[in-house]
Amino acid sequence: xxxxxxHKEFRxxxxxxxxxxxxxxxxxxxxxxxxxxxxxxxxxxxxLAQLANPFGATLAVxxxxxxxLALILMMLTPIFTMRLIAEERRNQTLTLxxxxxxxxxxxxxxxxxxxxxxxxxxxxxxxxxxxxLASGTQLDTGLLLTNGLGLILLAASYVxxxxxxxxxxxxxxxxxxGTLAIFFGxxxxxxxxxxxxxxxxxxxxxxxFQSFNIGLLNSTDLLFFLLFSIAFLLLTIRRLHNNRLYS
Amino acid sequence: xxxxxxxTLSVRNLIRRFGQREVIHGxxxxxxxxxxxGLLGHNGAGKSTTLQMLTGALLPHSGQIEICGIDLLRQxxxxxxxxxxxxxxxxxxxxxxxxxxxxxxxxxxxxxxxxITDALTETKRRCGLQDSGKSIIGTLSKGYQQRVxxxxxxxxxxxxxxxxxxxxxxxxxxxRDIRALIRExxxxxxxxxxxxxxxxxxxxxxxxxxMHHGRLxxxxxxxxxxxxxxxxxxxxxxxxxPLLSELQALAEVQKVxxxxxxxxxxxxxxxxxxxxxxxxxxxxxxxxxxxxxxxRTCLEDVFMQITQDEKS
Numbered sequence: 001x002x003x004x005x006x007h008k009e010f011r012x013x014x015x016x017x018x019x020x021x022x023x024x025x026x027x028x029x030x031x032x033x034x035x036x037x038x039x040x041x042x043x044x045x046x047x048l049a050q051l052a053n054p055f056g057a058t059l060a061v062x063x064x065x066x067x068x069l070a071l072i073l074m075m076l077t078p079i080f081t082m083r084l085i086a087e088e089r090r091n092q093t094l095t096l097x098x099x100x101x102x103x104x105x106x107x108x109x110x111x112x113x114x115x116x117x118x119x120x121x122x123x124x125x126x127x128x129x130x131x132x133l134a135s136g137t138q139l140d141t142g143l144l145l146t147n148g149l150g151l152i153l154l155a156a157s158y159v160x161x162x163x164x165x166x167x168x169x170x171x172x173x174x175x176x177x178g179t180l181a182i183f184f185g186x187x188x189x190x191x192x193x194x195x196x197x198x199x200x201x202x203x204x205x206x207x208x209f210q211s212f213n214i215g216l217l218n219s220t221d222l223l224f225f226l227l228f229s230i231a232f233l234l235l236t237i238r239r240l241h242n243n244r245l246y247s
Numbered sequence: 248x249x250x251x252x253x254x255t256l257s258v259r260n261l262i263r264r265f266g267q268r269e270v271i272h273g274x275x276x277x278x279x280x281x282x283x284x285g286l287l288g289h290n291g292a293g294k295s296t297t298l299q300m301l302t303g304a305l306l307p308h309s310g311q312i313e314i315c316g317i318d319l320l321r322q323x324x325x326x327x328x329x330x331x332x333x334x335x336x337x338x339x340x341x342x343x344x345x346x347x348x349x350x351x352x353x354x355x356x357x358x359x360x361x362x363i364t365d366a367l368t369e370t371k372r373r374c375g376l377q378d379s380g381k382s383i384i385g386t387l388s389k390g391y392q393q394r395v396x397x398x399x400x401x402x403x404x405x406x407x408x409x410x411x412x413x414x415x416x417x418x419x420x421x422x423r424d425i426r427a428l429i430r431e432x433x434x435x436x437x438x439x440x441x442x443x444x445x446x447x448x449x450x451x452x453x454x455x456x457x458m459h460h461g462r463l464x465x466x467x468x469x470x471x472x473x474x475x476x477x478x479x480x481x482x483x484x485x486x487x488x489p490l491l492s493e494l495q496a497l498a499e500v501q502k503v504x505x506x507x508x509x510x511x512x513x514x515x516x517x518x519x520x521x522x523x524x525x526x527x528x529x530x531x532x533x534x535x536x537x538x539x540x541x542x543r544t545c546l547e548d549v550f551m552q553i554t555q556d557e558k559s
Contacts, residue, residue: 004354015342096338096399099302100355101327244306 001102005110010117013080022079023122026072030126033068037061038133058140062130063213066147069126070209073119073155074183080118081162082176084111085236089170094243104240108233112159119155123148143215150212153225157205158183160232167239252280253315255329255406255437256301261310263296271296271461273310278407283433285452286441287550293461294441295335298411301439302332315406328357331400331436335411337392338399341385345376345395348384349402356403366402374398374428390421397425401432408432410440414447426451445550457553465553480514480542481522482506486535497521497528512542 013019041060048054088094166175190204201207208221256278263271288294299305312319319326353363374394414422457465494503499521504512529536
């Protein structure tokens, strides 16, 4: 059941041209950024070689690229999550799901997974670009893997939050703006905190992504992302259930 | 429809509130296999709310719903697999093709994967959608969208089909097609449909429940409803009419009203009929009887009468 809904969500993303445009534009931005970083790395390579323990291409090119992707995800996810429930409610198609023999949990997870597949594709396409470096140099697989995992977890937390906001309203645009505002608020919390141990900072998903970005697999961060996603998915399920009760 | 057919839907004391306001006040219903039940009522009488509760899209605040003996509130998924629902606003994903949408609906309703192709072909045939399988739903006309809506509700062969105003916004020929389809569905499944079109009830429903301000105020077969409060009688046109008193003097005639110079409305008791006697008399006296039309109450009058009775 979950997969049926996920499959439908995923397919419906690809029937609208805007998804293709977004994917193409993203790929262009990644390529631009990737080449710029690569260019800078090649220029300093001679000097790096004189260092006793020089850092490689993975840290110099891939890590910043993934850092940018994390930022782009923040702005991208609301565009996709806004439709998930708000649009169904506006078009009255939510009734179809509500009167079908599927539980609220199935609906929410199906939509979550459907969108996660798309975001994973974006993350994978970005990683593929980095993998082309393997033809010229030794890559730090550990760093690449933590970055990939970090990005997927980050995307999951964003989608969960976006899904929840989308379930609160019947206007997709309101959902998009609301989600974006929350993401920016969380991001500002991280940026504005001077102190590294600031508790406010701990609330921001982006700050937890930092350690993944430098290749650190920290169980606290892992736990944060899991709790964050699960909490908002549960809230969404609850919200859908209340929909049956109060509307 | 036989009286011994198994009960497919049973509802007891359904209550629903919106905020503090109670909108459905304890509704009880029963539906048998092969029966078409019309839920009749004014706009805002609570028809859609009731139907949504029957499908589990809304939860009742109290009461019990059983679909084929399965409690909808305790085992929602098992019970819902036996329901097909067409809401008032069509739940169609406008950017999907008809085939893809129906396959999605079939999967949602747990049609086994191996049977989906057959179910799809069969449903499209029944709803007259054979040639529009690849069309995008958003580009179809309203009538065809309605058919897709109905197809979505019947693709998993549910025991109970719930249709909320299925013929709204259709042109007369489409209405006729959809009614024929509903009648056909009624033979194999149980159908509940809500409507405020009385002609619809007259033509397709076996049984009628009238809903008024969140209560069921009348239930009975649709033929019985047509006789509700009816008075037997006929209207006769006599081109050379006699005096009114001559007609009144006839045996078995209870009351005569002169509608125009040539038309008379004659009321008589249920078990007698003076029309034959009157016609012979007319022939003998040269009253030139032209036509004789039995009085037939239209459902509109009955409906108005029932809802009025409830108010007073």
